[in-house]
Amino acid sequence: MIRQHCRSADCSHRNGLYIYVLASEFLPKEESIEQKRSQKLQSLRDVCEEHSIAMAGGGDELKLLGMWASPFALRAKLALSFKGLSYDYVEEDFKNKSDLLLSSNPVHKKVPVLIHNGKPICESQVIVQYIDEVFPDAGVTLLPADPHDRAVACFWAAYIDEKLFSAWILVFRSKTEEEKAEAVKQTFAVVEKLEGALSECSKGKPFFGGDTVGYVDVVLGGFVAWVHAIEEVFGLNQFDAAKTPLLAAWLERFDELDAVKEVMPDIGRLVELAKMRQAQAAAAAAAVAAAAAGEAN
Numbered sequence: 203m204i205r206q207h208c209r210s211a212d213c214s215h216r217n218g219l220y221i222y223v224l225a226s227e228f229l230p231k232e233e234s235i236e237q238k239r240s241q242k243l244q245s246l247r248d249v250c251e252e253h254s255i256a257m258a259g260g261g262d263e264l265k266l267l268g269m270w271a272s273p274f275a276l277r278a279k280l281a282l283s284f285k286g287l288s289y290d291y292v293e294e295d296f297k298n299k300s301d302l303l304l305s306s307n308p309v310h311k312k313v314p315v316l317i318h319n320g321k322p323i324c325e326s327q328v329i330v331q332y333i334d335e336v337f338p339d340a341g342v343t344l345l346p347a348d349p350h351d352r353a354v355a356c357f358w359a360a361y362i363d364e365k366l367f368s369a370w371i372l373v374f375r376s377k378t379e380e381e382k383a384e385a386v387k388q389t390f391a392v393v394e395k396l397e398g399a400l401s402e403c404s405k406g407k408p409f410f411g412g413d414t415v416g417y418v419d420v421v422l423g424g425f426v427a428w429v430h431a432i433e434e435v436f437g438l439n440q441f442d443a444a445k446t447p448l449l450a451a452w453l454e455r456f457d458e459l460d461a462v463k464e465v466m467p468d469i470g471r472l473v474e475l476a477k478m479r480q481a482q483a484a485a486a487a488a489a490v491a492a493a494a495a496g497e498a499n
Contacts, residue, residue, distance in 0.1 A: 262318070262319065262337075263290075263317075263318070263319050263320075264282070264287060264288070264289035264290070264316065264317070264318055265289060265290045265291075265292060265316070265317040266278055266279065266282065266289050266290070266291050266292065266314060266315070266316055266317075267292045267294055267300075267302065267303050267306065267313050267314060267315040267316075267317070268291065268292070268293065268294065268313045268314045269293065269294050269296060269313050270293060270467050270471075271467060271471075271472060271475055272313055272314065273367075273424040273425045273427070273428055274313070274314055274326040274424060275313050275314040275326070276423075276424045276427060276465065276466070276467065277314070277326040277327075277329075277330060277420060277421060277423065277424030278314040278316060278326055278329045278330065278333075279291075279465040280420045280423050280424060280461070280462065280465060281329065281330040281333045281334070281344065281420050282333060282465075283461040283462070283464050283465050284341050284342050284344065284415060284420065284461045285333055285334070285337055285340040285341035285342070285344075286340055286341040286461075287333070287337060287340055287341070294313050299311060303315060306322035306324070307322065307324045309324070310324065310325075314326055314329060316329045316332065316333070318332075318336070326421075326424065327359055327360075327363070327421060330344065330417065330420055330421065331345060331417075334417070342411075342414045342415060342416075343416075344411065344415070344416055344417045344420060345416070345417050346411075346416065346417070351403075352417075354402070354403065355403065355410070355416065355417045355418050356417070358396070358399045358403065358410075358418050358421075359417060359418055359421040361392075361395070361396075361399075362396070362418075362421050362422055362425070363421075365392040365395070366389070366392045366393070366396070366422075366425065367425070369385060369388040369389040369392050370389065370428070370432065372384070372385035372388060373385040373386065373389065373432070373436060373438070374476075374479070374480065374483070375483065377487055382436075386438060389438070389440060390440070390445070393440050393441065393445075393446055393449065394445070394446065396422070396446075396449060397445075397446040397448050397449050399418070400448045400449060400452060401448060403416075403418060404448075408451075408452070408455055409452065409455070409456075410422070410452075415456070415459070419456065423456055423462065426453065426456060426457065426462075426466070427466055427467050427469060427472055428472065429441065429453070430469045430472075431469055431472040431473050431476055432476070434469070434473050435473055435476045435477060435480070441453045
């Protein structure tokens with residue numbers, strides 16, 4: 203009897219299992235619910251894990267060391283702004299440089315310095331390239347994808363720093379009207395070259411980068427605030443619509459971009475700084491001339 207009972211139970215078990223298998227084919231909703239629950243639990247685990255990583259300092263932590271009037275620091279700010287990236291900004295005092303700046307850029311000891319997850323990146327053009335390469339999906343793409351176009355953009359970016367900035371230095375340091383006239387002449391020669399560069403790079407579109415700002419736009423854009431300040435201090439309209447219409451139109455468009463307005467320094471404050479430095483340079487030159495005259499007597 204016991205044996206028959208066992209067989210009967212075994213048969214009932216097999217029949218029940220068979221019915222369950224058949225029924226399960228008609229219960230996809232129950233399986234879907236379980237899958238959804240599992241997916242939600244996994245998503246929650248992923249969120250918690252990401253939060254833990256961020257809390258441990260493993261996220262993208264960006265810090266920029268700069269100085270409000272520096273066109274090179276502005277260049278880094280522009281790149282971050284066009285990318286829509288959040289960062290902590292640290293204003294540096296050139297007369298009392300922070301230990302963080304000195305340790306982050308021990309070679310040049312100058313701004314800007316971008317610190318990404320504790321690792322410093324120095325030099326403004328290098329910083330812009332780094333930001334674009336490390337955050338390719340954020341905001342606008344700055345560097346051209348085509349290798350030749352990228353090489354051309356890097357050439358003009360280097361030209362801006364080597365030629366335009368050096369011409370400005372001559373304008374600021376001019377002691378005589380003759381020296382100033384020569385510096386202005388050099389400045390206009392550089393700007394004319396940049397007019398041609400804009401025509402070449404833009405291919406008839408609004409920016410060096412085409413329809414949107416690109417690498418050269420950001421590099422030149424770092425100087426835009428000083429372009430306005432120099433015009434007010436020295437009466438030097440570098441992007442004159444009569445001489446360089448493309449650059450004049452570019453300047454107006456660039457000024458109106460929201461990403462630019464967010465980080466652009468106050469022009470009036472720059473003008474005050476330029477006049478102060480100009481007065482200091484004049485006083486120093488007068489002191490040197492007086493000392494030389496005293497020695498001659």
